[in-house]
Amino acid sequence: MRAFTGSHSPKVPCPMARRRSDLVVPHGFTDEPDFTLRVPDAEFLLLQEVTELEVESALCTSLGRGQLAAHLAQLDPHSKVTCFFLDRYLADDSIHYHQGETPNLRIICDVDLPPEPVEFAALPISRGGEAELNRDYLQQMHARLVPGGMLLTAVDNKNDTWLCHELEKIFRSIARLPQKRGVVYRCVKEGELKRPRDLRCEFAFRDAGHLIQAVSRPGVFSHRSLDLGARAILETMEVHPSDKVLDMGCGAGVIALAAARRAEGVQSVGMDSSARAIQCLKEGAALNGLSNVTARLDAAGEVPEPGTFDLVVGNPPYYSHYKIAEIFLQAARKALKPGGRVLMVTKRTDWFTARMNQLFRDVTVEEARGYKIVKARQRSQ
DSSP, rough: BBBOOSSSSSSOOOOGGOOOTTTTTOOGSSSOOOOTOOHHHHHHHHHHHHHTTTSSSEEEOOOOOSHHHHHHHOOOTEEEEEEEEEEEHHHHHHHHHHOOTTTTEEEEEOSSSOOOOEEEEEEEEEETSSSHHHHHHHHHHHHHHEEEEOOOOOOOEEEOOOHHHHHHOSSSSEEEEEEEEEEEEEEEOOOOOOOOOOOOOEEEEEEEEEEEEEEEEESSSTTTTTOOHHHHHHHHHHOOOOOOEOOOOOOOOOOOOOHHHTTTTTTEEEEBBBHHHHHHHHHHHHTTSHHHEEEEESSSOOSSTTTEEEEEEOOOOOOTTTHHHHHHHHHHHHHHEEEEEEEEEEEOOOHHHHHHHHHOOEEEEEETEEEEEEEEEEEOO
């Protein structure tokens, strides 16, 4: 690690912080700003700290589209910088955003951080983020750092205590750098962890008389338990012998696993944009001895063997203003054979009933476990 300029030394104006605009970073970090992409507060705090950081190797996560990692790569064109995502959509979108402008920046999607040792690691954390996932990242980043390597992490909460306590479990050398919009922590690795926590989880649930085991990890939807929305789908879906079932946004794959046990000759496919979700489904299928379950990493709704599925189910997230729900419905439209069935679980039906009436036929709504299950059938071709 050859140089570092941050809060502990005289400030050098950050090229990103010319004017906050509120938190929009120029695309490609040129003098021609592209005010289309907002940088989350925690990542912006880290950008302000690494105004002159030169390292041979760096590892980052991102709450945005890899802006911090790209900046690090541009500071030293000879360095090797990796930006890690669990989600295929975010990784692909980040690759497209940077358009290969920084050759020494590698953007990857995988189940775990790459194993190569690094001199520097950076972890931006949102105050509303998943605690266990951030614990996992902290442990893995500590393991990847060389002795004397530095972790820089920030949270968009100026009254933070949680991140501070988590860092104290892992690092002995910690500097707290309070900022206007949050807190930055600078940590130095002095030794290996004696007892890293295993955050992988196995849990079991019953469906149609079968005890089914599932595997989950931090970052996978409904980690450690069966989500009530998934339970609502299980209680309302019908699976017939020889059905081909598609579980969109499968998470740990509980619906795909249950469907595979419901009847003879069933083929069950789980799709998700999370690399970890796909890993969990594969491990869950092996745990249950199911050879009729397939897992597919996909972020665009590109279904295998279109027009051959009998049933498509999904529990779209609420945070995307129905963009992901639209991907689910378009995938269902591609996947289903004529007369095939689609089930979507939601708390609010207005958008789903309107959109599914446009795309399918025989739209109905059922209630289960406090959720609404919107059902429909594929139209004849």
